[in-house]
Amino acid sequence: MKHKIISPKDKKLVLENFASLSTLQCINFLLPLLVFPYLIRIIGPEKFGLIAFAQALIQYFMIFTDYGFSLTATRKISLCKESRQASTIFSTVMTVKFVLAAISYLILLILINVVPKFKSDWLLYLFSFGAVIGNTLFPVWLFQGTEKMRYITIINIIGGIIYAFSVFIFVRTPDDYILVPLLNSLFFIITGIFGFYVAFKEFDLEFVFQSYHDIRQELKTGWSIFISIVAINTYTTTRIFAVGLLTNNTITGYYSIAEKITGIVQIFPLTALSQAIFPRLSVIFAKNKKRALDLMHKVQHSTTLIYLLVIPIVFFISPLIVRLICGANFPEVTISLKMLLLSVFFISANAFKIQFLLVCGRPDMYSRIHVLAALLGLPLIFIFIYNFSFLGAAAATVTIEAIIFISTSQILYAFANNPNKMRLK
Secondary structure, three states: OOOOOOOHHHHHHHHHHHHHHHHHHHHHHHHHHHHHHHHHHHHHHHHHHHHHHHHHHHHHHHHHHHOOHHHHHHHHHHHHOOOOHHHHHHHHHHHHHHHHHHHHHHHHHHHHHHOHHHHOOHHHHHHHOHHHHHHHHOOHHHHHHOOOHHHHHHHHHHHHHHHHHHHHHHOOOHHHHHHHHHHHHHHHHHHHHHHHHHHHHHHOOOOOOOOHHHHHHHHHHHHHHHHHHHHHHHOOHHHHHHHHHHOOHHHHHHHHHHHHHHHHHHHOOHHHHHHHHHHHHHHHHHHOHHHHHHHHHHHHHHHHHHHHHHHHHHHHOHHHHHHHHHOOOOHHHHHHHHHHHHHHHHHHOOHHHHHHHHHOOOHHHHHHHHHHHHHHHHHHHHHHHHHHOHHHHHHHHHHHHHHHHHHHHHHHHHHHHOHHHOOOO
16 A cells, blocks of 8 residues: 555644744745835935844854754654653753853954954944844744744744834834844844743743753754854855945945845745744654655655746846835845845755755765855855955855755755665664
8 A cells, every 4th residue: 555645644734834834934024024115214225234234243143052953953852742851952952052142142242342343333233132142042943843833923923013013113213223133132032031931831841950961962963063054154144244344334235135035035935834844754754764755855846836936026026126125226136136036946946855864864964065065155255245246245145055956956866766875863
């Protein structure tokens, strides 16, 4: 008897989680369409670029404190969520995150006291750091691993709506730009505290101080993924950061607006489906490797087809999109957006393929791909930006994502011909 690729029970759970996360992505899709145009009109591209530069810096600290737990801890929880071991995993992960957050704050204090570029706007960076605190507290990996995505949705939707209204109420003049990172940090901190509280209440967790050995083991387990994520952000977050270093705030504002719009196209609905299916694929793979591989390909082909239809539409109406969001025609934003849409295709066509390397217990291959992309991409970003300004950042992005797509496809082709290369750790 031929088994279905995914059982009715699995399908129902994945669809429920996808519905929850899609609702969240819809709100995350709509709110920026309201907030971004308002901010650009009120504070202007120059201040918007300064805020984007600060957020790019803070993103490094968020990566550091996350340490890849969004993937490694999610997978661990998905495989032992009915066990009391969940409390041990939770305690260890949160202890590590708190320590890393403290180290991050000390590094920021050094930067704003030593580096002139940061010192001149020190309050902006301090206000922005609240996002790191909130992100540290919010155990999104726990909700994903237990496949309780509705909590992520409810908490973030409420917080997002409050943040949007706060921006409209308090940011009224160009001088109010400093309130934007403050309000954003308050949003992160409040949702983080609430998420932390819900985690304890819903899953009956106990926080137990872990031994040095357990903490060291958790750091060791997440190391390859952490390196991968650092590598990924070497050629993602660094784009805006590099534009800010090599050009000026206005140009940084133009390019960051294009990336914001591209990000909306990229994450909806790709991120919701990816987050919903990752823990379920891990469970399926533990039982049947081929079934998990077939499901991954089925989902990947479907999402690639969707983006093949969406991207050309967005490409042709991009001038209208920019005019609606910015309130004026900004050719710099439009051309950047058109170029970045090419990278969205490669990302969407590769999203579930590269995620599957983690599902099948090959974080080493996942890491190698992204480290290679970082080694090639980082110098490429700075060389291209130095020679072609913001267009260089867009061109480098397309080139890097194409390399990652080709590399991942080749590895998975080898796996399909030799399933023994896939293993469950």
